[in-house]
Amino acid sequence: MKKNIIIIGSGIGGLGAAALLAKSGHNVTVIEKNTTLGGRANIFKAEGYTFDMGPSWYLMPDVFEHYFKLLNEDITEHLDLVKLAPSYRVFFSGDNELPIVDIYSNLEKDLPLFEQLEPGITPKIKEYLKRSGEQYEMAKETFMYRNLGFSTDFLKWRIIKKGIELNPFQTMQSYLNKWFESDRIKKILEYTLVFLGSDPAKTPAMYNIMNAIDFNMGVYYPKGGIYEIVNALVAIGKKHGVTYKTSAPVTKIVVEKKRATGVQFKDGSTLHADTVISNADLWFTETQLLDTPYQTYPERYWEKAVVSPSAFIMYLGLNRKLDVLSHHNLRFGADWKQNFKELFDAPQLPNDPSYYICKPTETDPELAPPGTDNLFVLVPIPPGLTISEGAASTYRQKILNLMKTDLNLPNLEDYIVYERCYWSDDFKRDYNAYKGTALGLAHTLKQTLKRPLNYSKKVKNLYYVGAGTSPGIGMPICLISAELVYKRVMNIKASKPLKQL
Known part of the structure; x- marks a missing residue:
């Protein structure tokens, strides 16, 4: 009807x-x-x-x-759709040995880097991603498209057994610690949890399926x-x-x-x-x-x-190209755990934040005037913070200063010809978002x-x-x-x- x-x-x-x-x-x-x-x-x-x-x-x-x-x-x-290569670029703050790495979501291309970060890792990373891929397919076929409370077979042992295979009672942090030793590799594998708005120390290990999505499928962009x-x-x-x-x-x-x-x-x-x-x-x-x-x-x-983080976002129009950036760029703070603590446990504007920069003009130059770039800069911040105008201005400058150092662009501010900032209150106003969360x-x-x-x-x-x-x-x-x-x-x-x- x-x-x-x-x-x-x-x-x-x-x-x-x-x-x-x-x-x-x-x-x-x-x-x-x-x-x-x-x-x-x-x-x-x-x-x-x-x-x-x-x-x-x-x-x-x-x-x-x-x-x-x-x-x-x-x-x-x-x-x-364009498949990105590299999928994303990672900046390790304060890392003099290997400050910048590119990830291609192509294991054969990425293996030399992984071996450099953790010698002998090849068989482990291959097995890890194989299992992640199997768990992703199982989750998709068994749980993702299932309406909870709608089918009694959810209680059958076959379904319970498959759920247990997804490691729901282990955290991503502890799960990765059993597989790998390199902190840099673990950060690369944990970054996808940002899309879930979660702390790796509190997120179920079942979300290792995100690594299969990343490394086995790649990252795309619609022109x-x-x-x-x-x-x-x-x-x-x-x-x-x-x-x-x-x-x-x-x-x-x-x-x-x-x-x-x-x-x-x-x-x-x-x-x-x-x-x-x-x-x-x-x-x-x-x-x-x-x-x-x-x-x-x-x-x-x-x-x-438990609400996902909000975000401080800068939309920047530049008067030139920035070759140092790829399409997707991730800057990891030196103290990873402290960053998550400031987001979830002791809410405050992160002191040494991990942040993300998107430069879509790397793939799609028509999104900006000829010879220029536009940037989307996102810094996760705790939900529910009350931020004064003065504090917002100070934090904006802090992020720009970090970018100048991380990207080796001391004159970055001279390149900015358009700028718009977006905060928690904007998420509340535009999307009625609880505590200004950017995700939910x-x-x-x-x-x-x-x-x-x-x-x-x-x-x-x-x-x-x-x-x-x-x-x-x-x-x-x-x-x-x-x-x-x-x-x-x-x-x-x-x-x-x-x-x-």
Whole structure:
């Protein structure tokens, strides 16, 4: 039966769910509070520079391909994908012996470097990545596309046994310590946890599958920028009749007789629906859009939750090229553990932070005026910090000073002709993000095994999609979330990836 479905929020999960449900014949309306679609995968242009505002890594190409095939679409007709080589460049702060290394996500190319960092490592790293690859495929086939609480076979010994094989009760830090001795190699293998917003000392070892994603599949980039993914999802949605409404903040989910019946806007008007799916921040959805009796995850849940870091971001337009940088660049602070402590245990602006620089003009020079670069500089900072204007200005200068040293660019500030900074309060304002988190709930053991469900326990016909629910954080993971909520709405009990709609 054809339903009228409202999706609140137009992040990757919301756009992904909209296209799937519309292709299946439903009337779908996506409602976005901001002027542009995409959620955190946003974009802006200024003075000839084009900046992706949020996600910048295209990982898990198999998940993207699977999603587009579900819609009977050829991904190559929508995205012009380039495999990066190197995948990323690493700067080791204070390391005089080997301050800069390139990682190619090609084991044969990377092995000489690994041998230099830890002689005799070749058989270990090959076995480690082989196991990571096997665990990734097992996780994808057994858990990632499974709606928790929807299938009794989740309790069968076969499923439990496969879960145990993923090392859920061991941390990534302890798991890597058993495999490798080189601190630099362990940092390279742990960096992907930043995408999960987690501390390696608290993240389940099952996330070693991220290393298989990195080294076995590589890192890609869609020409034109990450926002081309948003454009593709919107184009497919329009093809199947999705309606998109921007500049339309929702103030309430209308509930009648414990059923979601629509949404209310700031001017008091309402829009009816048979089903409501929220892709808005889950904290905002539960505590701000629903009255107290209808909250499955009230404030007391969030007070105990572990939230991923926020971010200090600089969008920089330069008047020249910087050859020292690759497309993706990671600067690792000297005291790795102290950096994570300042992010999670004793919250403060990190003193010697690890940070990330994206230079998309390395691959896509058309994103800036001829002969120039644009930079996306991201420093993870603790969520929930109150930062004064003076402190923000001081920290901005600190990061620029670090960049001048790390990149050996003493005149860096003279090259900057455009600058925009983005902080925790901006995440709160633009995305209603709890504590200004840049990502959502961290992937701790508890929040991996008991991530919020993608449906309301208190309100019928109310569902959730995106990073706040299962399976978690990241663009490809949000596309899996879209498929999961599609299964939930359509009452499909398949526990594996769908073959077709």
